[in-house]
Amino acid sequence: MLKHRYIQVVSIVSCLIVVIGMLFYDWTIYWFVLIGLIALGLTTWGVFDIRLGYFGKTFFKAKDIGENNISLTFDDGPCPYTLQVLDLLDQYKMKATFFCIGKQLTQYPEIAKRIIAEGHSIGNHSYTHKKDIAFSSPKEMEGEIQQTDDMIEKITGQNNSMYRPPFGVTNPNVVKACKAKSKDIIGWNIRSLDTVINNEDRILKRIVPRLKAGDIVLLHDTSQRTVNVLEQLLIKMKELNLQSIPVDRLLKIERNG
Numbered sequence: 001m002l003k004h005r006y007i008q009v010v011s012i013v014s015c016l017i018v019v020i021g022m023l024f025y026d027w028t029i030y031w032f033v034l035i036g037l038i039a040l041g042l043t044t045w046g047v048f049d050i051r052l053g054y055f056g057k058t059f060f061k062a063k064d065i066g067e068n069n070i071s072l073t074f075d076d077g078p079c080p081y082t083l084q085v086l087d088l089l090d091q092y093k094m095k096a097t098f099f100c101i102g103k104q105l106t107q108y109p110e111i112a113k114r115i116i117a118e119g120h121s122i123g124n125h126s127y128t129h130k131k132d133i134a135f136s137s138p139k140e141m142e143g144e145i146q147q148t149d150d151m152i153e154k155i156t157g158q159n160n161s162m163y164r165p166p167f168g169v170t171n172p173n174v175v176k177a178c179k180a181k182s183k184d185i186i187g188w189n190i191r192s193l194d195t196v197i198n199n200e201d202r203i204l205k206r207i208v209p210r211l212k213a214g215d216i217v218l219l220h221d222t223s224q225r226t227v228n229v230l231e232q233l234l235i236k237m238k239e240l241n242l243q244s245i246p247v248d249r250l251l252k253i254e255r256n257g
């Protein structure tokens with residue numbers, strides 16, 4: 001089991017065994033270094049791979065759903081590109097989830113209203129999305145979550161339990177803040193890398209061959225590149241008979257109000 005607590009216990013027990021080994025069997029001190037490096041490596045993996053749920057429960061795909069549903073999720077908006085994304089989703093009759101940044105919501109409240117009016121859902125993606133947000137204290141993170149929740153509620157009149165940590169980074173503080181704010185941590189199992197890869201075909205090839213029911217796809221409604229990729233992706237999804245629905249419905253964690 002690859003969980004933070006479990007790795008901590010295994011590391012401590014391993015260190016005690018090494019102490020005994022050093023006292024009675026002439027073991028070298030390098031065993032400590034090895035244990036430390038393995039624990040550090042596993043913890044680093046846990047921080048950056050949201051699918052592991054290393055520090056606490058995370059949702060990253062739906063299991064045994066029995067229908068051809070997936071969820072397209074768009075992070076870091078709303079912004080003017082969101083309008084093109086909404087047009088395409090409407091054209092192909094697909095519903096998605098938008099993980100919005102609070103600061104963006106203050107700039108584009110009308111786009112957020114349109115997202116909800118057209119049957120999509122909005123999740124919380126922090127207020128600032130600052131680069132070092134993972135180093136914030138639980139209280140600071142709680143503040144970011146609350147500020148964005150307040151914005152979502154003020155603009156749309158509704159709210160839910162969905163929080164997606166910026167950069168998909170989880171750690172004990174993120175988990176603590178989410179617990180305090182009754183948030184579910186929502187990840188993904190298909191990362192498009194649409195903010196990193198320039199070639200639209202390459203982005204599409206990262207997504208389409210792996211697509212199956214229950215998947216959660218991470219995209220960003222922040223560039224023309226993603227809009228172009230989305231158009232091709234929606235055509236492929238129709239061919240594959242896959243339907244996108246909001247991720248709270250896919251995961252059955254809908255909770256409005």
Ligand SMILES: [Zn+2]
Pocket residue numbers: 075076125129166167
């Ligand atoms: Zn983001």
